[in-house]
Amino acid sequence: MTSTAHIITTDSTIAPSATVNTTCCYCGVGCGVSAEVKDNRVVAVKGNQEHPANLGRLCVKGSSLHETQASPDRLLTPMLHGKPADWDAALGFAAEKFQDIIAEHGPDSVAFYLSGQLLTEDYYIANKLMKGFIGTANIDTNSRLCMASAVVAHKRAFGSDAVPGCYEDLEQTDVLILVGSNTAYAHPVVYQRIARAKELRPEMQIVVLDPRRTATCEIADVHLPIKPGSDAFFFNGLLQYLQQHNHVDHAYVAAHCNGFDETLAAASQQVPTPTAAADFCEVNPKDVERVYRLFAEHDKVVTVFSQGVNQSSSGVDKGNALINCHLATGKIGKPGATPFSITGQPNAMGGREVGGLANQLAAHMGYDNPESIERVERFWQAPNMARREGLKAVDMFDAIHDGKIKAVWVMATNPAVTMPDAGKVREALKKCDLVVVSDCIGNTDTAKLADVVLPASTWSEKHGTVTNSERCISLQQGFLQPPGEALHDWQIIARFAATLGFAKHFNYRHPVEIFREHAALSALDNTDSAALRGFNIAALANISEQDYQNLSPIQWPVTADAPKGTKRLFADGQFFTADRRARLVPVTARLPEKAALPNQVIMNTGRIRDQWHTMSRTGTAAKLLGHVDEPYIDVHPDDIARFGLCAGDLAVLKNRGSVYYGRVKPTESQRVGEVFVPMHWNGKYASSSCADALVNPIVDPLCGQPEFKHSPVMIKPFRQAWNGFLICADDISPDCEYWAKITLDDGYKFRVADGKRLPSWRDWAHSQFLAITDWVTVEDSDHQFFRTAGFINGKLAVVFSAATDKKSAPEMRWLEQQLGQTIDAAGRFAILAGIPGAGVEDEGTIVCSCFQVGENTIRKSISNGCGSVEALGEAIKCGTNCGSCIPELKAMLR
């Protein structure tokens, strides 16, 4: 056993009351956060004015960081086969199993599945352990689901996985094209920066390419609702247009690029005119030409791309198709001119930098070069160097399903929910000989399938660096003691490595030691101009512990030449290829592999504004469930009619034997034949609303990223025999076909429904809460409705309302607030009515999560004369904190 076990990362204990600068743990924007700490608790957070990513702003998720701290689901001790165990027993068991399996089946029979939630230091040593010491490259990450396409596109174009620009470019540009990126929801602070820039310079043109009319379109001058997956047709058409109208910068191409002619030939052959592009993309040719002209006629153009491009069977090509246009016009490496891949996770980039993917090695080195393998082997003094690529996420879980991989360790992620064909992933995990999960939450859908669950520290406790979408390395501060026996991920990995006999090489006492090693590796042999690696933080290789603790956000490369970091890459036209020239990549655009059958619709998946990933943290904050509280399906009104659906009713989507239940939301922002569902819900929050389970395991052949944005699925109305809601203090799993859980401030609300009638609602309700004896009930002999409330010591513990038709009791927030209150006999009438009686107004659906301002209040203020977002903010505060709701406020004002 090494001595790392009980080291706390922070040397100096935080004073009882202090303000700490750290970063947010959610999306790829990587905002700086000032956390106010009192008595080992975060009591408030605000945006850090000094941090370049957000300059003081925070979105609703970020502003709620302190509210997701005291999760009831927090794991406090290691669990071995469902029982609490000590660390030695849990890790000893895992290590022995790993060793046995490796001994019998070789190192490729084990795997790690990591996460963009890990810090760079965690990521680094997990990668080192697997690739250098266990001896397999079977280490992949949920970043595979997120931006693997962008990684390969970058490498093909620039010779390095490097985002050329920075967030400022998004503000300084004249034409901003957002492709497959609902920035308003997925990267709210970046969206606010863009919106502010647009406000200051209304002439700045904003274009959105997205099959959906998303909230981001609120600030767009042009929205092209393109056919899903047709992005590359659009950019091939653009390249051809640029050539045809003499907008190609031939001098730049001649000086800095290869592959232009072949690329142009491929593009013009496939998409010879803007009209052809419009046909492929199913949009108005005039709009296409307008956007082409904007691109052509402005020097400052930024093309932001995200999951709409990446999560595709041809995501790499799409990325290159758009990068091609920037290279052909030299719109790269200059202020306000760059292609810009925006990542989903806080440290997706850090993972890419350490090589935490199956097809990477470390520090931007790959398996394509034996010298690199040897170099890393030498540097690590690795006894069992993996010499070839490992299995990428989808293949990895297939191999687990096939029994080829017999032990898997999942860190800080929830593949049972997020992988395509997630049902099969669950099966695979069930069959797997050894499943280890390390997570801060002990009951994720994945953790429930694990043999060993290890308690990890989380935001505010863990300490290390993250890299955001603009290559900016920031320190995420650990300033609280992890609760119970939780350890930091790097400590857990180091202890595991020691248990496997590699203590000498994993004897770290502080994350700075790992960071230095990582920085040193990035610098190692990184001067040969023919083999330069983009990621280089040589200047940080000897960073003192003190400087590390006070690390100011800095953009890599950080070298002797650029000790203060690098805002923009490629300004000098020099790339990281052997000849230092960029590559235009010929692309033949392809539509998604599977088209919809006549009885199917295309299911698109994505984020909602206030939730993060599988909700294991954000789902515990009532505030964050106010905006959207139930799985839903966005459907075009024509499809509602075609499939016999009904607005506000439940419908089911089916594919691959999995079912997604969601409430039908009619919206013309969907194209006909396409639906959108949120990706967040899972077994902890709904009976069966896991969107990714319906996603086909079709991947991009170049990068292995699955096609999450395009799944043909069946859609049918859910024929419910009854429906209702259940409000209770305890977290339960209601015994019915459909339920969705909504976290309240002091309890939970469930929407429930079933296709079969219950013999007695009363018996059903009582059977869910056997401890309660004091019930008040309203019963209808016609079985049209039923309501009951249960009390413990006079305090409201349960409310259940059911009905056979659509009408159940109204769901007023007032009712939720009564939970735990002592209710007198007269008050019980109100509880069963679900309304406080005459004279009390209800907020309605919460629009502004920060100030809990509801739709009804906003509409009332509008009708009282508030004519602008500012006026609303003045009057009722909505939209004045995080601003995430401003698109919706604007929509309501129209």
Next chain:
Amino acid sequence: MQTGDKPRLVIVGNGMATGRFLDDVHKRAPGQFSITVIGDEPEGSYNRIMLSPVLAGETSASDIIGKPAHWYREQGIEFLGGVRIARIDRQAQCVVTSTGKSYRYDHLVLAVGSRPARIPAKNQDVDNIYAFRTLQDVDRIMASAHSALECDKSADTDALVIGGGLLGLEAAYGLALNGLRVMLLHRSGWLLNRQLDPAAALLLQQVMESKNIHFILSDEVVCFTGTDQVEGAQLKSGKSLSCKLAVIATGITPNVELGLEAGLVGKRGIEVDACMATSDPHISAIGECTEFEGATFGLVEPIWQHCAVLSDRLCFAKTTRFVNSPVPTKLKVSGVQLFSAGDFITTDAHRELLYEDAANGVYRKILLKDNRIVGVVLFGDTRDGPDYFAMLQDQRDVSDIAPFLLMGRAFYAAAPNQPVAA
């Protein structure tokens, strides 16, 4: 009718109906008639409904007398108290007292009321067995109760009350409040079986039990024991129990004899039409002595209507028609809230809406037919009774507010028309 003289209106009986009728006539046509009121109780008209609070000591006898003797004088009404009318001479249009004195009428109003119903038990004539009908009954019961309290407690109970209807319960409550141990005996299986369903009745019983009243249900007295004074009762079930006094409150029998012996048409009561006219055009009848379309009356609301109908006719020659609508039942026992109207036993023909709060003893049942309220039983919280009753009478379609109905107006009026889908 004598020329130049006012028409002579004679009213026999001086109960609540007469009191109300006099007010109604006075409101419409003061001084239009020469009125004579003849009653066999000595007092002026008093509020019989308040007898149980008097028994309970919650109010005094003088407080419930609405029309003392001087009131009649001031109104120019001739009032004869403690006088019994023996017969009507329809030919001569006069009534004759038990002492042979006769009073001529142009129009006669019979408001002779009812008397306590008898039970078939033997040996009912011993002392300390009382009815609960008049102020005099109350005086006697109270005197008897006080002496019962002074006796030893060897008897099973101090007071045996027979009858689990409104009157019996009120009597039992009054006695219990006087400190007596009370046993209430009821023939039916549940209390107020003419107004409540068994579930509500059980709640009522529990509340009454908490007030030191005990119950024997589904049983009747076969025979009272005791030679001079009542000493106990033998029950049909074979049980027997001892007591110091007994109150029989099993219902009322209309006083029909005076009318029927004069040849008026009637069976259970003196038959009246919707204008309160008997079969003799010079004679009308109101109150508990009447029978209308086969129904007799024991609650105050329809009787108030009798008075209004008759005074409209006599004062204005106006035809207001009496409609016998359902009347809600209330119980005047403090701490007990009870309201019942219309159907109260659920059958297959009903849609039943039920609210149950066992911990607080609140029970509400609304019976619907064709989406309209046909019955209401409320226990424990009766605030919304009048609203339900109004809807019952209006035959309002309540399907749109059915889920909120039981919670009362504050909620069904506030409920959104289209509750959101859940």
